[in-house]
Amino acid sequence: MSLLHQLREYELRMRREGKKPVSEGEQPGGDEMPFMYALQPVRWEVRLRGDGTVLDVQPLSSGKTKGKDLGRPTPAPNVVRASGVKSKLLMDNAEYALGIVRKEGDPKVKQRHDAFRALVQACAEATGEPSVQAVAGFLAGHDPASFREKYLAVFPDFAPDTNVTFSVDGVEPLTLPAVQRFWAGQFGQGDAEADGTTLTAECLITGEIGPVMEREPVKIKGILSGQVAGMNFISANAQAFESYGLQASQIAPVKFEAAEQYANGLNRLLADPNTSLKVGGVTYAFWTGEGAVPLVARALQEPPAELKSRFAIQKRREKKARPEEVRQTLWGIFQGEQPTLKPGAAFYAVGLTPSGSRIAVRTHLTSTVQAAVDNLSDYFAAQALVGVREEDAGKTYSVLDLVRAMYRDVNKAHTAPDVDALVQFALSGRPLPEAFLARLAARNRADEYRVTRPRAALTKMVLLSRDWKELDMEKDSLDALDPGQREPAYHLGRLLAVLDDIQGSVMKANTTLVDRFYGSMSTTPYAVVGRLIHGSQAHLQKLRKENEPAYRAKQRELEDVMSRLRDIPAKPLTTAQQALFALGYYHQRAEISAGIRERTEAKREREAQAKAAQNLPTGLFNTQEQVDPQEQGAAQ
Amino acid sequence: MLELKVWSDYACFTRPENKVERVTYDVMTPSAARGVLEAVFWKPEFEWRVREIAVLRPIRRFSILRNEVNDVVSERSAKGWMTSGGGYYADDSKNRAQRHALVLRDVCYVIRADIVLKPHATDPLQKYTEMFTRRAEKGQAFHQPYLGNREFTAFFGPPDGSETPIDLSEDLGRMLFDLHFQETGKGRLKYRAHGEGGARWATGNAAPRFFNARLERGILHVPHHLYGEVDA
Numbered sequence: 001m002s003l004l005h006q007l008r009e010y011e012l013r014m015r016r017e018g019k020k021p022v023s024e025g026e027q028p029g030g031d032e033m034p035f036m037y038a039l040q041p042v043r044w045e046v047r048l049r050g051d052g053t054v055l056d057v058q059p060l061s062s063g064k065t066k067g068k069d070l071g072r073p074t075p076a077p078n079v080v081r082a083s084g085v086k087s088k089l090l091m092d093n094a095e096y097a098l099g100i101v102r103k104e105g106d107p108k109v110k111q112r113h114d115a116f117r118a119l120v121q122a123c124a125e126a127t128g129e130p131s132v133q134a135v136a137g138f139l140a141g142h143d144p145a146s147f148r149e150k151y152l153a154v155f156p157d158f159a160p161d162t163n164v165t166f167s168v169d170g171v172e173p174l175t176l177p178a179v180q181r182f183w184a185g186q187f188g189q190g191d192a193e194a195d196g197t198t199l200t201a202e203c204l205i206t207g208e209i210g211p212v213m214e215r216e217p218v219k220i221k222g223i224l225s226g227q228v229a230g231m232n233f234i235s236a237n238a239q240a241f242e243s244y245g246l247q248a249s250q251i252a253p254v255k256f257e258a259a260e261q262y263a264n265g266l267n268r269l270l271a272d273p274n275t276s277l278k279v280g281g282v283t284y285a286f287w288t289g290e291g292a293v294p295l296v297a298r299a300l301q302e303p304p305a306e307l308k309s310r311f312a313i314q315k316r317r318e319k320k321a322r323p324e325e326v327r328q329t330l331w332g333i334f335q336g337e338q339p340t341l342k343p344g345a346a347f348y349a350v351g352l353t354p355s356g357s358r359i360a361v362r363t364h365l366t367s368t369v370q371a372a373v374d375n376l377s378d379y380f381a382a383q384a385l386v387g388v389r390e391e392d393a394g395k396t397y398s399v400l401d402l403v404r405a406m407y408r409d410v411n412k413a414h415t416a417p418d419v420d421a422l423v424q425f426a427l428s429g430r431p432l433p434e435a436f437l438a439r440l441a442a443r444n445r446a447d448e449y450r451v452t453r454p455r456a457a458l459t460k461m462v463l464l465s466r467d468w469k470e471l472d473m474e475k476d477s478l479d480a481l482d483p484g485q486r487e488p489a490y491h492l493g494r495l496l497a498v499l500d501d502i503q504g505s506v507m508k509a510n511t512t513l514v515d516r517f518y519g520s521m522s523t524t525p526y527a528v529v530g531r532l533i534h535g536s537q538a539h540l541q542k543l544r545k546e547n548e549p550a551y552r553a554k555q556r557e558l559e560d561v562m563s564r565l566r567d568i569p570a571k572p573l574t575t576a577q578q579a580l581f582a583l584g585y586y587h588q589r590a591e592i593s594a595g596i597r598e599r600t601e602a603k604r605e606r607e608a609q610a611k612a613a614q615n616l617p618t619g620l621f622n623t624q625e626q627v628d629p630q631e632q633g634a635a636q
Numbered sequence: 637m638l639e640l641k642v643w644s645d646y647a648c649f650t651r652p653e654n655k656v657e658r659v660t661y662d663v664m665t666p667s668a669a670r671g672v673l674e675a676v677f678w679k680p681e682f683e684w685r686v687r688e689i690a691v692l693r694p695i696r697r698f699s700i701l702r703n704e705v706n707d708v709v710s711e712r713s714a715k716g717w718m719t720s721g722g723g724y725y726a727d728d729s730k731n732r733a734q735r736h737a738l739v740l741r742d743v744c745y746v747i748r749a750d751i752v753l754k755p756h757a758t759d760p761l762q763k764y765t766e767m768f769t770r771r772a773e774k775g776q777a778f779h780q781p782y783l784g785n786r787e788f789t790a791f792f793g794p795p796d797g798s799e800t801p802i803d804l805s806e807d808l809g810r811m812l813f814d815l816h817f818q819e820t821g822k823g824r825l826k827y828r829a830h831g832e833g834g835a836r837w838a839t840g841n842a843a844p845r846f847f848n849a850r851l852e853r854g855i856l857h858v859p860h861h862l863y864g865e866v867d868a
Contacts (some may be wrong), residue, residue, distance in 0.1 A: 004653055201843045204652060204810050234653050238706040238733070241656045244815055244842040252652035253844060353736065359734040360657030362699055417699065453841025628865040 003364050004233070004254070004262045005205050006348050008165040010264030010287045019268075034218060035184040036260065038078035043071030043162035046098075050130065052137030057151045071163060076174055077183045080219055081229075082109050087115040089123060089183050090135065090166060090173050099144040100152075108548075113144070122294050126185075127178040131168035138166075187217060187256050199246070201253035205262070212253035218263035222270035224278040226354030233263065233359050270335025277301060279399050280410075280419035282351050282362060289346030292338035294373055296349075299380075300426060303396035304333050308378055327377040334373065343370035349427055351420050362420050365428050371451060372427050379426035382461045385453065386480040386590040390597060392453050399423060402461075405454040408441040408446075431465040434575065441578045445519040456586040459579045471576050481587040483564055489577035491565040492525045498561050499536050502554050506539045506546070522581045524572045561588075637687060638751065640772055641795040643744035644673055646698070646781035648737055658737040660784065662695050662806075663851060666858045667814040668784050675781035676792065677768045678727060679755035680830035687750040689856040695781025698741040702787075703732045713798060726756040742823060743783065746795050750845045752863075756832040763784050769794070811849035813862050815842045 041062055047055040060072040065109065076091040083106065087096050094100040099113030117139045123129075125138040145491045152158045173179050202209050219230025234249045236242050242251060249259070269275045269285035275283040277297040287293055298304075306329055335341050349372075351363035367375075380396055387393045399422050400410070407413045415539070424430040440459050444451050453461075460478050463471075472486040500513045513532070536558070546550040573581060649661040649668050666686040673684045709724045717723045730786055751764050771777070772794050781790045817827060819840040829838040847862055860866065 002651065002653070002660075005809055117739075199843070202846055203810075204844070204846050205811060207846065207848070234655075236656060239708045240705050243655075244844075246844075251655050254653070355657050355736060358657055361654055361659045361738060362736065364659065364738070420699070547802060 001366060002205070003350060003361065006260075006287075007164070007259055007262040007265040007269075007368070008205055009260045009265075009289070010348075011268065013290070014265070014268060034075070034080060034180040035257075037075045037365040038218075038451050039073045039178070040076045040078065040091070040163060041070035041072065042074045042165050043069065044075060044094070044158070044164045045140075046164060046166050048134050048138050048168045049067065050134055050165060052134045052141070053439045054138065054147075054151060058157060068159075069157070074165070074174075076163075076165065077286050080215060080217060080498055085115050087119045088503050089119055089186075090132070090179065091163060092116055093162060094158075094160040094164050097166075098142070098147060100148055101144075102160040107261060107442050117142075122134060123179060123182050125195060126182050126465075127176070129173060129176055129178055131171045131173045131176070132179060134168040135166045135173065154634070187260075190261070199250050199253065201250075203255040203258060204252055205258045210255060213249050213256045213259050214247075215249055216254060216263060217260050218267070220263055220270070220359060222267050222276070222278075222350055223359060224281060224283045226283075226359070227357050231354060231357055231359050232268075235358055242506045248333070274298065277423075280403055280584040281417050282353055282423070284349060284351050284363075284423060286347070286349050288342070288369055288558065291342035291345045291369070291422040292340040292346070294334045294341060294369055296372065296376055296427065297335060299330070299333075299376060300399050301421065302398055303380060304330070306333055307396055308394040312461055326381045327374060328382070330373055330377045341369060343368070343373075352422060353416055362416070362425055365424070367428060368457070375429045376426055379461075380431060382464050383457045384462060384479050385457050386594070387453060388586070388590045388593050395453070397454050397457060399426075401454050402458045405452065405458050406436065406443060408443070417531075425461070429465075432462045434462070434466070436462045437575045437579045441522065441575060441582065444582050445522065448515065449632055450514060450518055451582045451586040451589075453586075456583060458603055459582055462620075463576070463579055463583070468576050471580060473580060481591040483560065483566075485580075485584070487523075487577065488565055488567060488569055489573055489581045490584035492521065492568070492573075493560055493581040493586075494561045494588040495558075495565065496521050496532075497585050497588035497592065498557050499532050502536050502539045502543070505550060506542045512553065517619070518585075522573065522578050522585075526568050526570050529568050557592075590600060615631070638768055639749050639795050640747045640792055640827050641671060641678065641692075641744070641799065642690075642747065642781065642783065642790045642792045644783050645742060645791045646652040646739050646788045647785075648739040648744045648788060649784040650791055652865070653695050654738075657676050657735055658739070660697070660738060660740050661811055661835045662808055663691055663811075663849070663856050664689050664743075664745050664783065665812050665854075666861075667812060669745075669749065670814065671739075672781040675709065675779050676777045677764075678778070679764065680754070681759065681833060682751045682753050682761075682764055685752050686747060686858050687748045687867075688746075688858065690746040690748070690799065691804070691851065691856070692801060693742055693747065694742040694802055695804070697738055699736065699738050700713060701734055701736050702818075703727060704735045706733050707731060707733050711805075735843075739785075739788070740783075744799075746801075754830070772850060789793050804851055804854055806851045808849040808851055808856070810846040810867055813845045813847045813858075816845050817842045 002204055042060055045058045045060055047058055049055055059075075062069055062071055062073065064070075074091075077089040079086050079088055084339060091097070095102060095109050096112045096116040117136075117506045120132065121136045124132040199212050199214075200210060201212050202213060214233060216232050220233060221228075221230045223231055232249075234252050234254065236246075236248055236251045246253075266285060269287055270283065272298060274295055275286050277286070277295050277300055279301065284297065286296055307326065344508050345368065347365075347367050347369045349363065349365040353360050353362055383396045384394075387395065393605060399419055401417050402422055403418045404410045406418065407415075418436070421430075421436070425432050429439075436458065440455050441464075444455060463473065463478065464475055473490075474482060474485055477484065481494075496514065496518065503509060503513045517528055517532060519534070539556075540551060540555060543554060569577070639682060647660065649662070649663070650658045651661055658758045669686045669689055670684050672684075678684070688724055703726045705724070705726050707724070713724075724731055746809070751761060751768070753761055753764075772792065775793065777792070781792055782788055783790045817829075817838075817840055819829065819838045821839070823840040826837055826839055827842075830833050845862070847859060849856055
């Protein structure tokens with residue numbers, strides 16, 4: 001189904017359900033905005049008598065105290081204006097409405113005011129409304145210079161670029177249904193009909209044959225780093241985009257009304273933080289065929305706190321986060337806030353980026369609400385990973401956190417493709433790009449913090465999302481240390497962590513083993529493993545003399561890793577192997593620090609018990625100081 | 637019915653509404669299929685009518701950024717460059733625009749189409765069908781066929797009978813069928829019309845026509861009525 005069709009359906013459904021259209025600023029009371037009306041700030045009201053003479057000019061305030069006061073937001077006729085002269089009906093800036101010049105000697109001002117006057121005249125004739133006739137009468141005998149002198153001299157802050165409207169004996173013509181119908185009637189036939197160039201064609205959304213729009217009537221607002229004035233969806237502004245003699249928006253024939261509907265539908269989605277997501281240069285909109293829109297935007301930006309408890313791996317040996325549980329939790333969270341969520345309803349997502357004044361579609365997904373939430377739970381389940389620090393256990397990351405893991409400075413990187421890949425993975429399960437691994441490996445090598453938890457989590461997600469024929473890998477046990485993995489790269493990573501731990505337990509080096517050897521070990525282990533093992537012997541020897549139990553524990557750890565490592569690959573490790581290396585390194589570090597935490601805990605408990613036995617009140621001594629300072633350091 | 641198998645690494649059957657920042661249709665359009673067939677074989681005496689497009693590989697999308705041009709080069713300036721050098725290059729930043737495109741990845745289709753003779757044809761239909769079959773087998777083409785964009789060159793050949801469409805049934809929404817040319821006294825474009833007296837220049841308008849496309853077990857059926865025929 002085409003995107004525009006889906007957006008239009010959504011807009012029509014919202015209107016059926018009585019949801020107000022979205023505009024800037026405050027909402028006017030209750031009713032639906034008339035066709036081709038938009039909320040615009042109006043600064044001045046020229047009050048007329050029934051015979052077309054001026055009563056006075058009334059300033060309307062937006063209530064803003066800072067900056068320029070543009071006036072009270074009012075629903076009023078709207079047009080998309082470029083360089084040409086195009087007037088709005090009964091409400092426009094002072095150049096159009098009153099012919100007051102902004103720049104002396106601008107010949108276009110007369111044209112603009114004439115267009116305004118002609119439109120009001122046409123409206124007065126077509127509707128026969130006395131109030132509009134009064135305005136037309138006023139405009140017929142209007143002289144800008146004397147009007148300004150007589151009525152505007154008292155307002156020193158009057159600016160010709162602010163909007164002016166009219167009222168006649170208290171009647172606001174803009175609110176009259178006849179006027180609104182007249183304004184709506186200005187469209188649909190197209191502006192170009194008068195000169196005979198209006199294209200009659202089949203609308204690609206509705207399939208009806210009739211006049212089609214030449215330019216989009218409503219601009220799309222709220223695209224990240226796009227033009228603030230709004231952007232176009234369909235447009236052709238250069239020769240190469242036109243074809244078969246069709247220009248501007250006619251390259252894709254769409255009925256005027258349909259264009260207004262899809263643009264308003266998209267504007268509605270983009271204005272609501274629950275249905276839109278703006279991250280890393282991409283703007284997303286999410287909507288459904290029926291029922292509520294699941295809060296995926298919010299979940300991707302800030303993972304729900306309730307998920308954390310699902311991931312907190314109770315026992316250290318439990319290797320897998322349970323996706324079914326995550327799924328249930330996520331459904332629970334969404335349904336708790338939106339009881340009208342329908343699992344079987346269609347779910348749509350679109351990712352947009354700006355390109356000049358035009359919108360580029362990056363992603364367009366169509367699935368069901370159920371499938372989207374299931375994929376989202378898999379996305380969160382894939383992030384389950386042990387933590388090196390205790391407080392990290394169960395933590396999940398936002399899209400931007402994960403993207404940040406791949407760059408030194410995310411603000412200097414072009415992140416749109418990465419963000420998009422992650423969002424597509426989260427919503428449709430599309431595999432993450434292999435390029436992520438190369439970038440993560442580069443960061444691991446370059447950054448002194450090596451494999452951080454977000455990096456390890458993203459590495460794991462990429463490994464899970466794709467099928468790696470070249471890797472002999474057990475996917476089910478990537479959450480925490482798994483000595484049963486077969487791939488040597490994984491155990492090489494573990495080996496580096498163990499050797500570093502041995503070094504750390506006997507000396508405090510300024511440049512640690514990991515600092516010096518992470519790069520070579522993770523790419524060409526064959527060249528360095530022998531040297532590292534050899535070097536570690538001296539450390540072990542020292543440890544044996546100073547602290548025999550610690551020596552035995554470390555020796556056991558080393559033996560455990562070495563026994564899994566049957567052969568060391570002679571060739572440089574592939575990108576995928578390097579990823580598994582990083583994960584092995586991270587898992588082993590988490591294991592080591594978990595061991596330290598456990599021992600510290602046990603030691604504290606023993607001491608507490610001993611004190612209790614001596615009937616000494618606990619808390620007199622600071623237990624912190626009694627913890628082995630070296631282990632304490634390693635735990636951090 | 638004649639069959640032709642086409643495949644390529646990429647394809648972009650641009651949706652008209654996303655013509656500038658391109659987004660592809662999910663499935664090859666009938667007009668793109670006609671373009672492929674005409675690249676292999678075409679004569680003024682007949683027209684191609686596409687009946688079915690079978691999708692053989694899963695629909696995969698892929699997003700790229702590439703240089704596209706802003707202007708259409710006139711024939712006259714091209715002739716000038718032939719004699720005095722110069723040219724119009726997409727790499728030149730004056731002519732270039734970097735544009736995003738959402739394209740299809742790794743595609744393969746079987747096109748099933750009929751040759752329908754025009755009133756002024758004098759030779760039997762069999763002549764043309766056999767010519768087409770020979771050309772398809774030998775890999776002959778007037779120009780290399782492409783899938784939607786010139787950049788996405790297509791390989792082609794007669795199907796070997798092992799092709800199975802993907803198992804997917806889905807509404808694709810309104811899809812471009814083809815452009816409908818109407819000759820008028822005054823129009824937006826000049827084009828070549830072929831009739832009894834041979835080829836001639838005609839003036840008129842072209843309007844795109846759409847149809848409700850549906851993928852039925854991996855096959856897109858093109859309704860007969862689009863060609864002005866009564867549905868079978």
